[in-house]
Amino acid sequence: MSSIAFIGLGIMGSPMACHLARAGHTVYGYNRSPQRCAALVEAGGVAAESIAEAVKGADVVAVMVPDSPDVHDVLASDGGVFAHAQPETLVIDFSSIRPDVTKELAEEARRRGLRMIDAPVSGGEAGAKNASLSIMVGATERDFAAATPILQAVGKTIVHVGPTGAGQTVKAANQLIVAGNIELLAEAITFLRAYAVDLDAAVKVLGGGLAGSAVLDQKAPKMLARNFDPGFRIELHHKDMGIVTSAAREADVVIPLGAVVAQLMASALANGDGALDHSGLLLGVERLSGRGES
Template sequence: MWTIGFIGLGVMGAPMADNLVKAGFDVAGHTRRAGGTDRLVAAGGRHADSIADAVRGADVVITMLPDSPDVESVLLGPEGAIRHAAPGTLIIDMSTVAPRTAQRVATAAGAASMQALDAPVSGGERGAIEAVLSIMVGGAAVAFERARPVFEALGTTVVHVGPAGAGQLVKAANQLVVGGTIELVAEAIVLLEASGVDPAPALRVLGGGLAGSTVLDRKGDAMLNRRFEPGFRVDLHHKDLGIVLDAARAAKVAMPVGELVAQLVEAVRDAGYGDLDHGVLLRGVEQLSGRNR
């Protein structure tokens, strides 16, 4: 079984690396956070002191990082993975970054006789833990087929969506839909409560009809009970919606609802909720409605 260098062991990366170990891969993990590899080592993986250490001898290098500058530093920098990995290594960036970043990585990997895929995921922390992520993959079809065993250890919906950068564009569309849906669920909850209707049974009914969605299933109960422990932080969704709007401008596409959702996410971030789950959009609706708790 392959050796995998996994860089970025945060909320998403840590359970993903665990699942790769469970699937039989030899995983060496590296992260900037002190003690960040302890969980992986306990699961049977290995600690890597540096990026170079993580990619040494690796067949596959996976990155799961917060933003484009992080990915560019870790993969393209002077001490980056592409500089230290061997020719033939498969680079898989599973972060959510700008499509142009994915294209830069693919170009640099190709120049170093490596293959690269952009493979962002959807499903949140729960999806990562349960290995049921949706994975949207951009890059060459032959590289996608090579990576399939890795993806199948992490998710249940794995689709090759096009050339380099296409995975990131599909993820941008995903984040647009997710953000808009969370905002509408928040508005529905506040409306029901303000009207004297118990929202718990109401959401059960909504979930069984056309309004039903994975967002409603996974976020509804936590939003009802005002539990906003971060499964996916507002700060990250704010970043993702910036990618959405940049892509829309580049494609000359109007995005009136997307622009509004981005403003609402920015508002709750500015209110100090950036480290909380994006379900905290509910707080923004409450504040706009004068119903602060």
């Protein structure tokens, strides 16, 4: 069992840290909002008052925060992980950030005698709660092997996809596919509703054919119930679409459908939907169609 510092106890980080504590690891959690530590303490973990306190003596430091600047601040600021972790500590970044930022931070970690891997996850809040996340890992073979017992406590599909930064690149592709699927599902549901089709029956039969997907299974019920409580917020998916469109441009790759979905995600954010689940793209389709709730 390892001593683990877990930084970032939000919608995703809290259940992940709790799984690690229940698996027998010693978990010290830190979050800028201290009340977010309550679930971890109940699961057997310890609340730390600072990053320095959390990482002191830790074998592993796990990070799950929203964006590239947040990861940079947690790791590289004066009070951050790099300044306080002991040599050979393994840093696992579960966040979804820019691949170039990951590479820069991993290089800085190496200069300080630390080891860092990128391990962004897919599966949303449900996957975090059920320990069924899909984890795409950028790492050396040695560091991937060292991280595997930790990853197995929070995920189900764990794949080493290449060197440092590769995990973030695969996650960007994942977010491109998910956003496109959610937008098309929203358009299909709005289309079906316009023709007064039995939506539950339609979704059932669509799910049994080639149109079936994890997105349809998880997001269609939310759209039909108009339940947009966040499992993964639009504002975060907007950030991810910025990552993939920027990275595609740098690689001279054309993603025309992805670019349109990125604009629709930006529109949702501009219309005040940023805190909603990304299934809330349905509201944007309804706005464009001149249709509200029916």
